[in-house]
Amino acid sequence: MNSIPSTALGLAEHGLPVLPLLADKRPFGLCRACEGLACGGRPNMATPGPCACPWPCHGWAAATTDPTVVGSPQWTAAWRRARTIGYHPGGAGVTVVDLDN
Numbered sequence: 001m002n003s004i005p006s007t008a009l010g011l012a013e014h015g016l017p018v019l020p021l022l023a024d025k026r027p028f029g030l031c032r033a034c035e036g037l038a039c040g041g042r043p044n045m046a047t048p049g050p051c052a053c054p055w056p057c058h059g060w061a062a063a064t065t066d067p068t069v070v071g072s073p074q075w076t077a078a079w080r081r082a083r084t085i086g087y088h089p090g091g092a093g094v095t096v097v098d099l100d101n
Contacts, residue, residue: 017063017091020082063088
């Protein structure tokens, strides 16, 4: 059983916006409906706005805490292909500090 979706739901329930990522830690590319930035300027958020697209194809802008989105048929299909969970700490008001040697 793939524990990624259940882990993502748990993180979302705790207020951390999540999204599925591919093996190379990249988000899923834009779907056909969103090509040409037809959805408010996403994924680069040049012109932030809502998107009616149900797919997780907007990078960090698609990250959500909504369990109905995280468990939707479109996202379930993406979770099957995902290799890890991405999260949007800024969307949760969290600051992340990466300390290296």
